[in-house]
Amino acid sequence: MAPITQLSQLDLNGTYSYADYLTWRLEESVELIKGKIVAMSPAPSxxxxxxxxxxxxxxxxxxxxxxxxxxxxxxxxxxxxxxxxxxxxxxxxxxxxxxxxxxxxxxxxxxxxxxxxxxxxxxxxxxxxxxxxxxxxxxxxxxxxxxxxxxxxxxxxxxxxxxxxxxxxxxxxxxxxxxxxxxxxxxxxxxxxxxxxxxx
Incomplete structure (x- = not known):
């Protein structure tokens, strides 16, 4: 299975665990809140x-x-x-x-x-x-x-x-x-x- 490197490879309506999170190699920063992906803001001000x-x-x-x-x-x-x-x-x-x-x-x-x-x-x-x-x-x-x-x-x-x-x-x-x-x-x-x- 190809590694997850882009947010577009994930189902933003899906539910994910910490174990899933550990396998991702995303360029974007994300958080998981109760299984849901929350994209973090771009570089802070x-x-x-x-x-x-x-x-x-x-x-x-x-x-x-x-x-x-x-x-x-x-x-x-x-x-x-x-x-x-x-x-x-x-x-x-x-x-x-x-x-x-x-x-x-x-x-x-x-x-x-x-x-x-x-x-x-x-x-x-x-x-x-x-x-x-x-x-x-x-x-x-x-x-x-x-x-x-x-x-x-x-x-x-x-x-x-x-x-x-x-x-x-x-x-x-x-x-x-x-x-x-x-x-x-x-x-x-x-x-x-x-x-x-x-x-x-």
Missing amino acids: RKHQTVTGNLFLSLGSHFKHKPCNVYVAPFDVKLYDRRKSLLANGDAYSVVQPDLCVICDQDKLTEQGCDGAPDWIIEVLSPGNSRKEVRLKYDLYEESGVREYWLVFPYEQIVQQFVLDEQDKYQLRGLYPGNEIAAPHLFPDLQIDLNDVFAE
Whole structure:
């Protein structure tokens, strides 16, 4: 069977597993959300990359000598519905590449990336991100048990902070404008100056 090298070789209405994903050699970047292919936006804007880089510098220096690891995209994160047991690769149907993620459980780290929910995910939105894509990831991260999720809007200079509650549902914990200090719920000693994050 010929290797999959182009998106046109795949059925975009089909359902695929992580095992399928590992065999593809696509030029385009894609994610799998509940078995469905989601094509990622073309190369992000300079503003997106600047904000992502500034956040990575801030997180990287904070976690440098701590047990948690920080990763920046592209970095595969395989996710499961926590209500179901962890299954073999062939039965995992979601793999995403968050802009930034923090992982404190070293057992989740593999040569391929992260096997299970990171503690904290940050997505930096681009103008090309659709509402559907944003909603899909919100639902996926919630049901997978990502304990904290930030949505960063570079053009509006706003950060939305969501934290899982006792019922494993996201609650909006903070809404930070670009001139404030933002602190993750999980790591309150990390103070992020958003003036620096959004600086060109």
